[in-house]
Amino acid sequence: MEPLKYIYSETLIAQLTNALAKAHPKLEKDRFQKSVFASPWKDLELKERMSRISDTIIEFLPKDLDLLFPILKNTIDHLRQNGVADFNFAYMFFPEIVQKAGLSEFSRSMKALEFITVFSSAEYAIRIFYLHHHKDTNKQMLVWSKHKNPGVRRLASEGSRPLLPWGLGVPDLKKNPGQSLSILENLWDDEDEVVRRSVANHLNDISKLDPDMTWNFCKNKFGKSKELDKSLKHAVRTLLKRGHKQSLTHFSYDTEWSPTKVSLSLEKDSVRIGEKLEFHIGFDYKEKKTRKIRMEYLIEFVLANGKTGRKIFQLGEKNLNLGDKLALTKKHNFALITTRTYYPGKHKLILVINGKEVKEITFLLTKGKK
Template identity: 55%
Template sequence: MEPLKEIYSTHWIQNLSFVVSKVDPKIKSYDFQKKIQETPWKNYELKQRINRIADTFLHYWNHPLDKIEPKLLELIKLLRQQGVSDFNFPYIFVNDIVVKTGIDDFKSSMRILEKTTIFSSAEFAIRFYYINHFEKTVKQMENWSKHKEPFVRRLASEGSRPILPWGIGIPAIKEKPEIHLNILENLWSDENEIVRRSVSNHLNDISKFQPDIVIDFCKNKFGVSESLDKNLKHALRGLLKKADARALSYFQYDTKWMPKDFKLSLRKNKIKFGDSLDFQFSFLNPSTKNIKIRIEYKIGFLLANGKVGYKIFQLGEKTLKPKEFFQYDKKHSFKPITTRVYYPGKHEISIVINGNECKTSQFELLKG
């Protein structure tokens, strides 16, 4: 799979440069392309490439933000005419241009970001305004949560997240995440799924360090619709994985229920790097009534320091009939992935049902 930074291919840059020359005839297409791809462009990672593109614009447009605004909006207009869709990640540099030239011009910045975020999300850009204009930015985001455009409403939730992936940290938000509860309330039942999804992610962020806020927010929101209940499960996913009894009870998972005659077996107790761990588990529902269960498995991965790090994987949910026998077969791959480094040695696996660990088995991971 090609690295994400390769979205900025030579062909893509050539097209951007051509459009720029149409916006500003003083800029020659070839010169603009050459400026972007100056050494060490090939060695740049994604964020560095985004930064280089923004800086290239400012090399030619060395003006205050309000002077750049009409050119920036014309650029977006021409790109749309070419068929470039809105909410388009590669063009996120347009928001960087706003930040780099307008961090001290709050009013102009907000006016422009309100437009550019529709074309390419300003969720990362707005974080810099939190750092420099905290109170004004909080108020602006609350106003945007009532905006007619869904991508602007999404910005109000996404850009204010306590833990935004790739976004700069805002300590004041982590210290007091409740400042954005009005925004989350405004957007919780938004008509647009992408907005509701952002609210769920925002709530999941909060649950990592202040779970009581999230539990309280969610407790009276169940049963309105199937889609909103789905968003609730997404919002509470971190707490569900941590076996929080309150979160589990919201979805009618009985944490006191335990299976009978539980068995966990591994096809092999020793596997090599690149192979899969094949396992099977089975049990009986001893109850005389239907039981809703949430099924997960937890692997204890051996770490470089010799300690064990645990990761939960969800298998799904099922409603068991009275006295029903249940069996499940699963394979967990140990093929190389970019997000995890495997170390040879003793590992462990356990099955988790409704937040309770039922049984643990050990296996050994061997070098191939």
């Protein structure tokens, strides 16, 4: 699969240049494109290419925001007329321009982002305004949470997330995640699914910092509709994975129950980095009542400092009836990935049922083949 940075092709830059020139006829088109592609363009990664484009646009357009922001708006209008769709990842350099050029002009920058975010989402750009204008930005997000356009409403939730992936960290959002609850109250039952998904992800962020805050927000909201219940369950997914008793009980998982006899075995008691660990789970269900179970497994990894860390993985949900014999085989992949480094040593595999650790087994992780 081609790296994402290649979305910035000559064709896209040419289309952008033509739209800019229509909005700003004084643009030196050839010099602008040469500046975008100047060395070391080929070596730049995705975010670096985005930044290069935003910097080049700032360089070639007027510095006066009263001129710059209308040109950006007109450029986006021309791109739309040429078939470029809204909510477009490739054009996220537009909100970055506002972030870079308008940081000291809060009100004008907010008006620009309000328009631009519909075309290319501004959740990353808004983070710098949180750092420099925290109270004003929070107030703006609350206003936007009632906006008529779902793209702007989504920004109110997504941009204020305490743990926004790949986003600039905002310490006060992480330290005080409850400050965004008024925004989420306006949006949790939004008519737009994309907005609801953002709210669910935001609440899931909060659950990692303050589990009870997320549960207290969600617990009395279930039952309004299937769609909203789905969003709320997505919001509490980390609570369920981490064995939060109140949320598990709400979904009819008995957190005190476990099968009387469980078999947990490994195909091999050692596995190389880069290979798969195969394991088997089995038990018989002999109770008369139907029981709903949620199964997961934990891997207790060796860390670089010799200590251990845990990560949980889902196995699935099942309703058990009298006489059921559960037999499950699973393979855990220790393939090398960029987001995790493996260290040889003794590891643990732990079976979790309804948030309760019911069985564990050790195995040795060894160095991969040379």
